[in-house]
Amino acid sequence: MVTMTAAQQRARAKLDYDAFxxxxxxxxxxxxxxxxxxxxxxxxxxxGGPHEPGADCSGEPRSMRYSELARLLAGVSQKMLTQTLRxxxxxxxxxxxxxxxxxVTVSYELTGxxxxxxxxxxxLKAWAEVHMDEVLSNRETYDTRAV
Numbered sequence: 001m002v003t004m005t006a007a008q009q010r011a012r013a014k015l016d017y018d019a020f021x022x023x024x025x026x027x028x029x030x031x032x033x034x035x036x037x038x039x040x041x042x043x044x045x046x047x048g049g050p051h052e053p054g055a056d057c058s059g060e061p062r063s064m065r066y067s068e069l070a071r072l073l074a075g076v077s078q079k080m081l082t083q084t085l086r087x088x089x090x091x092x093x094x095x096x097x098x099x100x101x102x103x104v105t106v107s108y109e110l111t112g113x114x115x116x117x118x119x120x121x122x123x124l125k126a127w128a129e130v131h132m133d134e135v136l137s138n139r140e141t142y143d144t145r146a147v
Contacts, residue, residue, distance in 0.1 A: 037084045043125045045110045046118030063109035
């Protein structure tokens with residue numbers, strides 16, 4: 001029997017990650033990051049805020065205060081925003097900075113890992129905005145066709 005160091009075991013496990021296998025932990029990560037609020041938070045932090053639909057979201061990444069994110073993400077509840085930010089922080093995708101002012105100032109910023117995910121997810125958001133009319137038309141056609 002061959003003995004492996006902890007680093008070797010982690011490297012081996014990394015090779016074994018396969019999202020098509022039911023027990024693979026990457027499935028839970030995929031479930032978490034495919035959430036609409038995650039996508040929108042990453043887009044906000046990664047591009048520096050809102051843009052016109054279909055516009056290039058190439059603004060510079062920046063930190064944003066909790067209240068700024070809450071205003072920007074129309075329809076998000078305080079509970080959902082807090083839970084989503086905590087899960088992103090737990091996964092190492094955002095950092096939370098607390099400044100001891102009165103009242104306390106809390107801001108969030110993408111980490112290097114979060115920025116690498118933003119680069120992929122930002123394209124998904126832009127694609128949805130550009131192609132929404134086409135998707136709605138296809139849905140209407142599908143729903144009205146004779147079955």
